[in-house]
Amino acid sequence: xxxxxxxxxSLRYSEGGPMAIEDVSLQIEEGEFISVVGPSGxxxxxxxxxISGLKPPSDxxxxxxxxxxxxxxxxxGMAFQAANLLPWRTTLENVMLPMEIVEPWRSSLRxxxxxxxxxxxxxxxxxxxxxxxxxxxxxxxxGMQQRASxxxxxxxxxxxxxxxxxxxxxxxxxxxxxxxxxxxxxxxxPFTVILVTHDLREAVFLADTVYVMSKxxxxxxxxxxxxxxxxxxxxxxxxxxxAAHVHVLRxxxxxxxxx
Amino acid sequence: MKxxxxxxxxxxxxxxxxxxxxxxxxxxxxxSIQPFLMPAPTLIFxxxxxxxxxxxxxxxxxxxxxxxxxxxxxxxxxLLGMLVGSSPIIYKALYPMLVGFNSIxxxxxxxxxxxxxxxxxxxxxxxxxxxxxxxxxxxVAAGLSTLEPELEDVLRSLGASKLDILIKVxxxxxMPFFFASLKVAITLAFVGSVMSETVASNVGIGYLxxxxxSSMNMPLVFAGLFVIGVMGVMMYEVFARLERHxxxxxxxxxxxxx
Numbered sequence: 001x002x003x004x005x006x007x008x009x010s011l012r013y014s015e016g017g018p019m020a021i022e023d024v025s026l027q028i029e030e031g032e033f034i035s036v037v038g039p040s041g042x043x044x045x046x047x048x049x050x051i052s053g054l055k056p057p058s059d060x061x062x063x064x065x066x067x068x069x070x071x072x073x074x075x076x077g078m079a080f081q082a083a084n085l086l087p088w089r090t091t092l093e094n095v096m097l098p099m100e101i102v103e104p105w106r107s108s109l110r111x112x113x114x115x116x117x118x119x120x121x122x123x124x125x126x127x128x129x130x131x132x133x134x135x136x137x138x139x140x141x142x143g144m145q146q147r148a149s150x151x152x153x154x155x156x157x158x159x160x161x162x163x164x165x166x167x168x169x170x171x172x173x174x175x176x177x178x179x180x181x182x183x184x185x186x187x188x189x190p191f192t193v194i195l196v197t198h199d200l201r202e203a204v205f206l207a208d209t210v211y212v213m214s215k216x217x218x219x220x221x222x223x224x225x226x227x228x229x230x231x232x233x234x235x236x237x238x239x240x241x242x243a244a245h246v247h248v249l250r251x252x253x254x255x256x257x258x259x
Numbered sequence: 260m261k262x263x264x265x266x267x268x269x270x271x272x273x274x275x276x277x278x279x280x281x282x283x284x285x286x287x288x289x290x291s292i293q294p295f296l297m298p299a300p301t302l303i304f305x306x307x308x309x310x311x312x313x314x315x316x317x318x319x320x321x322x323x324x325x326x327x328x329x330x331x332x333x334x335x336x337x338l339l340g341m342l343v344g345s346s347p348i349i350y351k352a353l354y355p356m357l358v359g360f361n362s363i364x365x366x367x368x369x370x371x372x373x374x375x376x377x378x379x380x381x382x383x384x385x386x387x388x389x390x391x392x393x394x395x396x397x398x399v400a401a402g403l404s405t406l407e408p409e410l411e412d413v414l415r416s417l418g419a420s421k422l423d424i425l426i427k428v429x430x431x432x433x434m435p436f437f438f439a440s441l442k443v444a445i446t447l448a449f450v451g452s453v454m455s456e457t458v459a460s461n462v463g464i465g466y467l468x469x470x471x472x473s474s475m476n477m478p479l480v481f482a483g484l485f486v487i488g489v490m491g492v493m494m495y496e497v498f499a500r501l502e503r504h505x506x507x508x509x510x511x512x513x514x515x516x517x
């Protein structure tokens with residue numbers, strides 16, 4: 001069985017209401033980087049809620065790590081478009097937040113705080129935030145806040161990282177910087193990534209597999225393997241092979257929007 | 260002479276107060292207004308000094324009464340606010356009653372309290388409490404119920420319990436709201452205790468003013484008003500400082516990044 005499996009999953013938010021997603025089946029292998037693209041309101045975020053156990057499916061089954069999802073999973077880390085850092089905590093304290101909640105870190109936090117803080121500092125250094133540990137979130141730029149948010153999502157060493165349009169609010173240059181940051185993080189310590197995005201270039205540059213979803217009710221329309229060699233450099237985004245992938249996906253999305 | 264902006268900000272409230280007092284004095288003197296109608300500030304000050312002992316005694320009593328009522332209001336208000344803010348059903352059930360109760364003028368309630376507890380300090384404490392707990396409830400509830408859903412998702416997906424979310428996020432997040440409400444509540448508490456003392460008590464600044472006005476001693480009445488005002492400003496300042504100290508992160512100024 002794959003690391004994440006959807007078996008004919010449907011979800012409606014209210015009884016008798018419209019389907020948010022319908023008949024979705026997909027498999028994600030451990031260590032795979034997948035991306036989900038589609039028009040707004042197609043239920044991309046719903047997929048994340050299903051995998052993280054925040055919502056049970058109305059029909060079908062969701063399995064993560066060989067077990068049916070029945071509630072929140074501590075092997076999951078999440079980051080969203082808004083960095084959602086807590087303004088009364090320093091950057092370091094923000095990154096430490098999951099350690100105060102997730103077992104087994106939580107119960108050993110008191111005795112090993114120094115060690116865990118060292119981990120958090122190392123994680124911050126890895127995303128280029130060395131020296132910002134004691135700054136408050138509002139003293140950081142938007143891109144730096146998002147870096148810290150991704151640190152927070154990774155600090156408890158989750159096996160599955162879920163990102164919901166994490167770079168959507170950033171300018172184009174910062175966004176490309178953060179693509180490279182995420183690529184490097186993923187290549188250093190293997191974990192599975194589900195990236196929900198509007199940005200096709202982002203999806204093709206980062207992911208192994210890109211799924212295109214239809215308008216509401218969300219269904220998987222296209223599954224496309226991105227066979228570009230790794231490690232990928234930003235240069236790759238100017239190649240013909242890259243452009244071809246983006247083009248095919250763009251056409252698929254175009255068809256979705258017309259129907 | 261140019262004053263630095265900091266000094267200017269410091270001096271402004273004092274200068275304005277002084278200006279108002281000077282105008283007041285000038286009007287009283289200029290139109291020879293009778294002291295039993297409108298005493299001049301100098302006369303109020305003089306009477307205040309003469310009777311400083313009894314005034315301070317009554318003022319201390321009023322201050323204690325107010326602070327006790329205020330403390331109860333903060334405790335009850337914060338607790339109710341947490342309940343109302345963290346559960347939509349309690350919110351729906353309790354809100355109409357709270358709003359209804361808050362609309363009743365508390366002075367209408369004092370006679371009821373007197374029947375239950377007799378004349379004196381207890382009704383004053385209770386009136387201070389009743390009048391000042393509502394803003395605390397509303398603010399704490401607002402702070403808790405406006406939590407960003409994404410942030411809640413992040414925490415819940417990590418397996419955080421409702422209590423975890425309340426302690427890690429809800430309460431710190433509602434602190435600025437809470438302290439803002441304390442500033443309102445402390446001044447309201449003075450209104451409550453003095454009002455109750457005026458109607459039904461034999462100690463406190465309210466009682467002092469009541470008995471002074473019945474003997475047409477207007478300078479003493481005004482001295483009492485001044486003392487209440489000064490106590491109110493002082494307590495407000497205490498909580499404003501506390502607020503700046505504890506929730507400085509909420510007033511991040513113009514250099515905010517986002």
